[in-house]
Amino acid sequence: MNFDVVIIGGGLAGLTCGIALQQRGKRCAVINNGQSAINFSSGSMDLLGKLPNGETVDSFINSYDELAEQLPQHPYCLLGKEKVLSKAAQFEQLALEMDLGLIGSLAQNHLRVTPLGGLQHTWLSANSVPTLGLTEEKFPHKHIAVLGIESYHDFQPHLLAENLKQNHQFTHCEVTTALLSIPKLDQLRENSREFRSINISQLLEHRLERRELINEIKQVAKGADCIFLPACFGLDDQKFVNQLKQDTGLNLYELPTLPPSLLGIRQHKQLLRYFQSLGGLMLNGDKAIKAVIENNQVKQIFTQLHQEHGIQADNFVLSSGSFFSNGLASSFERIFEPLFDADITGNNENFKSYDRLTWTTSKFASPQPYQSAGIAINNFCQVQKSGQILQNLYAAGNVIGGYNALELGCGSGVSIVTALCVADNILNQ
Numbered sequence: 312m313n314f315d316v317v318i319i320g321g322g323l324a325g326l327t328c329g330i331a332l333q334q335r336g337k338r339c340a341v342i343n344n345g346q347s348a349i350n351f352s353s354g355s356m357d358l359l360g361k362l363p364n365g366e367t368v369d370s371f372i373n374s375y376d377e378l379a380e381q382l383p384q385h386p387y388c389l390l391g392k393e394k395v396l397s398k399a400a401q402f403e404q405l406a407l408e409m410d411l412g413l414i415g416s417l418a419q420n421h422l423r424v425t426p427l428g429g430l431q432h433t434w435l436s437a438n439s440v441p442t443l444g445l446t447e448e449k450f451p452h453k454h455i456a457v458l459g460i461e462s463y464h465d466f467q468p469h470l471l472a473e474n475l476k477q478n479h480q481f482t483h484c485e486v487t488t489a490l491l492s493i494p495k496l497d498q499l500r501e502n503s504r505e506f507r508s509i510n511i512s513q514l515l516e517h518r519l520e521r522r523e524l525i526n527e528i529k530q531v532a533k534g535a536d537c538i539f540l541p542a543c544f545g546l547d548d549q550k551f552v553n554q555l556k557q558d559t560g561l562n563l564y565e566l567p568t569l570p571p572s573l574l575g576i577r578q579h580k581q582l583l584r585y586f587q588s589l590g591g592l593m594l595n596g597d598k599a600i601k602a603v604i605e606n607n608q609v610k611q612i613f614t615q616l617h618q619e620h621g622i623q624a625d626n627f628v629l630s631s632g633s634f635f636s637n638g639l640a641s642s643f644e645r646i647f648e649p650l651f652d653a654d655i656t657g658n659n660e661n662f663k664s665y666d667r668l669t670w671t672t673s674k675f676a677s678p679q680p681y682q683s684a685g686i687a688i689n690n691f692c693q694v695q696k697s698g699q700i701l702q703n704l705y706a707a708g709n710v711i712g713g714y715n716a717l718e719l720g721c722g723s724g725v726s727i728v729t730a731l732c733v734a735d736n737i738l739n740q
Contacts, residue, residue, distance in 0.1 A: 312340070314338050314339060315624060316329075316332055316338070316340075318627075319599050319650065320629065320631040320636070322579070322726070324729065324730040325341050325707070325730070327727055328731070335734075341592070343594060343596070346636075347632065348635055349578060350579055352567075353425075353426075353575070354567055355434075356413070356723035356724065357434055358724035359371045361432075362381055363718075368420060371399075375395070379392075382658060382713075382714060386692075389688065413438065415435040417434060420432040421433065425566075426567055428470065428471040428472065430443070432445075437578075447480060449483055450481050453536065454487070454535040454536050455537045459489075459491070460491050460493060460496070461490045462503070462506060463511070463543070466569070468490070496515070509546065511544075512544060516551070528540075537561070538559070541565065542573040547577065594614070598615045600615055608702050609627045612627065626705065626737050626740075627703060632708060633685065633716075653706075654686065654695045655686060656685065658680070659680070659683075670684075685712025687712060688711055692733045707730040707733045
């Protein structure tokens with residue numbers, strides 16, 4: 312098989328890159344080994360939530376210079392401010408084209424309500440989740456009913472309600488809690504391991520009488536003008552939730568649950584459908600296991616399902632993610648990238664991929680150095696191996712090192728920005 316571009320990894324970075332390339336006439340294949348991190352995400356996309364010194368970021372534009380000073384090896388800093396802003400704006404437009412249902416702007420972060428009742432700075436959020444602007448003094452509703460589901464433990468209404476009232480934007484609110492019984496779910500309750508958001512959504516999609524759910528929501532809400540629900544309704548898209556909101560006549564919002572997350576799964580499905588509608592090929596359930604490299608160029612790769620005949624392309628993109636999705640791996644002796652054995656970097660000079668004593672700190676709750684591990688790239692997102700740049704191998708997303716996505720709140724942003732930069736670099740060859 313021969314393609315213009317082969318992308319290894321079918322998550323947010325891989326699909327975003329594939330979409331941008333397919334839109335410009337490149338023939339792309341994505342090798343997807345399984346579930347990606349986006350399937351476990353909150354449904355919000357972060358550009359930059361904090362600086363390395365712990366300072367909260369209200370505006371990426373205003374905080375970029377501080378980031379460049381504190382962490383010059385961050386992928387944003389390798390690419391440059393103007394390019395990051397350009398690609399973030401490009402994705403905002405792309406999200407509108409795909410009807411992802413996102414709200415927010417790179418001009419300023421906003422606040423989203425977390426499943427534990429906190430408020431977190433973020434860039435883009437699903438329009439079905441409760442959000443506030445940074446300058447809003449009060450949440451616009453006075454009586455909030457937080458509704459869980461009987462025997463469903465991946466969403467805790469009481470904990471959310473108590474924490475929510477600690478935020479000054481909600482001190483004027485009456486926050487009550489209740490549980491929905493939804494008798495149609497009784498068969499799932501018999502096995503707690505199957506009582507997850509995906510199972511609930513799949514069952515209700517085929518068996519639920521919508522009127523029964525509407526009546527129960529109104530009954531247990533007891534006059535509340537705002538409802539918070541766990542995101543358990545509508546696996547493929549947001550239509551079910553939108554219809555529920557319309558039929559109840561209430562200000563209804565959904566919140567992510569413990570993973571897997573329907574909000575992230577919906578976004579992944581929409582990205583995948585759009586990529587395939589453009590003619591992109593998705594090789595699901597396959598895994599890249601070997602690469603042939605000659606003269607600092609990748610010639611072909613072999614996969615588990617194509618071990619005899621390699622897959623060839625003019626360019627390759629590595630978007631396999633971090634440790635979670637096996638884009639990075641570790642042994643007792645070293646941290647490494649399994650397919651190309653690319654060079655590994657961290658967020659400071661003290662980190663050594665071959666010295667496990669530098670991978671962690673003594674404080675358990677502190678950000679750990681290994682969380683910043685990833686492959687080394689140049690400012691064109693080309694991958695470095697043995698100190699040399701592989702000319703036709705690019706990297707996008709959390710496989711890249713030099714930053715801690717969890718600590719800084721920038722994982723989605725790095726995935727999107729690097730993916731679109733890679734697409735441009737390939738197109739401009």
